[in-house]
Amino acid sequence: MSKQLDESEIQRLAAYDIAHVVHPQFHRADHDGAVIYESGSGAVLRDVRGNEYIDGLSSLWNVAVGHGRRELADAAAEQMAQLAFSNGYTGYANLPSIRLTERLLGIVYPNMSGVFYANSGSEANDFAIKAARYFWYTSGQPAKTKIISRGEAYHGSTMAATAITGMAPFHKGFGPEPPDFIQVPTCYPYRCQWCAAKPGCTLECADAIERAIVEAGADTVAAVIAEPVHGAGGVIPPDPGYWPRLRQICDRHDVLLIADEVITGFGRTGRWFALEHWDVQPDILTIAKAVTSAYVPLSAFIASERVHRAILEAPADAKFMIGCTNSAHPTACAVALRNLQILEDEGLVERARVMGDRLNAGLARLRESPHVGDVRGLGLMAAVEVVQDVATRAPFPPSAGIGPKLARAMRDRGVVTRVKGESILFAPPLVVTEEQADRMVDVTGDAIDAVTKGQA
Ligand SMILES: Cc1ncc(COP(=O)(O)O)c(C=O)c1O
Numbered sequence: 409m410s411k412q413l414d415e416s417e418i419q420r421l422a423a424y425d426i427a428h429v430v431h432p433q434f435h436r437a438d439h440d441g442a443v444i445y446e447s448g449s450g451a452v453l454r455d456v457r458g459n460e461y462i463d464g465l466s467s468l469w470n471v472a473v474g475h476g477r478r479e480l481a482d483a484a485a486e487q488m489a490q491l492a493f494s495n496g497y498t499g500y501a502n503l504p505s506i507r508l509t510e511r512l513l514g515i516v517y518p519n520m521s522g523v524f525y526a527n528s529g530s531e532a533n534d535f536a537i538k539a540a541r542y543f544w545y546t547s548g549q550p551a552k553t554k555i556i557s558r559g560e561a562y563h564g565s566t567m568a569a570t571a572i573t574g575m576a577p578f579h580k581g582f583g584p585e586p587p588d589f590i591q592v593p594t595c596y597p598y599r600c601q602w603c604a605a606k607p608g609c610t611l612e613c614a615d616a617i618e619r620a621i622v623e624a625g626a627d628t629v630a631a632v633i634a635e636p637v638h639g640a641g642g643v644i645p646p647d648p649g650y651w652p653r654l655r656q657i658c659d660r661h662d663v664l665l666i667a668d669e670v671i672t673g674f675g676r677t678g679r680w681f682a683l684e685h686w687d688v689q690p691d692i693l694t695i696a697k698a699v700t701s702a703y704v705p706l707s708a709f710i711a712s713e714r715v716h717r718a719i720l721e722a723p724a725d726a727k728f729m730i731g732c733t734n735s736a737h738p739t740a741c742a743v744a745l746r747n748l749q750i751l752e753d754e755g756l757v758e759r760a761r762v763m764g765d766r767l768n769a770g771l772a773r774l775r776e777s778p779h780v781g782d783v784r785g786l787g788l789m790a791a792v793e794v795v796q797d798v799a800t801r802a803p804f805p806p807s808a809g810i811g812p813k814l815a816r817a818m819r820d821r822g823v824v825t826r827v828k829g830e831s832i833l834f835a836p837p838l839v840v841t842e843e844q845a846d847r848m849v850d851v852t853g854d855a856i857d858a859v860t861k862g863q864a
Pocket of ligand 1: 528530564640669670696
């Protein structure tokens with residue numbers, strides 16, 4: 409039980425929360441009985457009643473170095489005591505942001521050169537789109553404005569980030585949307601419309617992007633944006649040939665390639681950045697979440713030398729007029745620097761690979777269940793897709809509510825995570841222990857069993 413709160417105060421606060429706090433992706437009925445967290449340590453979260461849970465998704469894919477890191481609290485406190493904030497607009501700068509930029513450019517793709525800081529992944533993607541359009545504008549091709557994104561993508565909730573997000577529920581009720589955003593089907597090997605029945609990927613999913621560029625007219629397309637591995641859309645790793653093909657397609661049609669590494673950045677897949685797996689470099693990279701392990705908000709887009717040069721060499725009548733007050737906030741940058749130091753000192757990128765192999769191997773054993781259709785993952789990202797019929801891959805009817813029941817059954821057994829449809833998603837902190845990873849596997853098997861037998 410909480411040190412400060414008795415049961416009646418917990419209940420009063422819970423009632424106030426549901427009545428007055430509008431939560432992300434809010435629906436009143438879904439919020440009933442919400443867990444109110446109070447503390448955490450490593451990969452474990454504790455709620456106000458003293459219940460403990462393994463943090464199966466690093467909260468929202470972001471608490472990479474785990475909860476309760478005194479070093480990060482100290483880094484924030486030291487910076488706050490030194491300088492609260494200062495104007496970072498042109499003509500002014502602060503020390504932590506310069507040092508962080510130097511550090512980031514040492515770990516991202518070798519072609520990267522310029523960093524613009526914001527606060528959320530959504531903003532980073534919005535600004536990346538502006539940077540892509542601005543690049544073509546200043547290159548004398550102002551008609552290149554269209555942005556191509558993929559089904560199942562999640563890129564955020566601001567206006568442009570919604571427009572490039574590929575899941576229908578995020579669009580409902582918020583129209584009309586801005587023009588010039590085009591969606592194509594994604595790579596989803598288990599349910600691929602082109603090759604699910606074939607022995608291997610035919611890369612027609614990548615070719616669909618080329619067709620979309622040609623149909624739209626390459627001289628009107630600014631960029632393709634994609635997550636290296638889909639996150640919220642169901643943890644879907646692509647075929648190893650996908651990203652190299654995408655890079656070739658973008659080069660062939662002179663279209664920029666934006667990699668949204670808001671989830672996959674900073675070691676999540678067992679490499680510092682996920683496109684390293686396939687030896688591909690993007691033109692623009694977006695980052696957020698694990699850059700600070702979420703101790704404070706920070707995001708950025710990082711421009712390749714080619715794109716950055718357009719900003720550096722802009723004429724006086726076409727300045728790069730984007731901004732947000734908290735861009736390069738000194739506290740966020742100081743925490744990010746310390747967080748990167750922890751990732752490096754503790755070898756957490758390599759640890760993500762090792763623990764990811766263990767988690768994915770454990771989850772793969774669940775394929776013996778009559779309702780586990782697919783198990784997929786890369787590094788410390790994984791998903792288990794539950795189906796009604798393994799032979800036909802038919803899902804349960806939505807009316808059965810299997811997805812929410814799975815999430816609830818996992819939570820009741822001490823693992824918190826999220827589901828996409830009937831896929832259970834995993835991305836624990838990179839410090840997750842062997843025992844915790846194994847426990848997550850056991851709980852998942854148990855929860856699937858109970859839910860599909862109608863016992864939970
Ligand atoms: C891949 C990806 N891009 C962008 C975003 C948006 O980030 P934020 O919620 O910080 O706006 C998310 C959030 O989950 C994400 O997973």
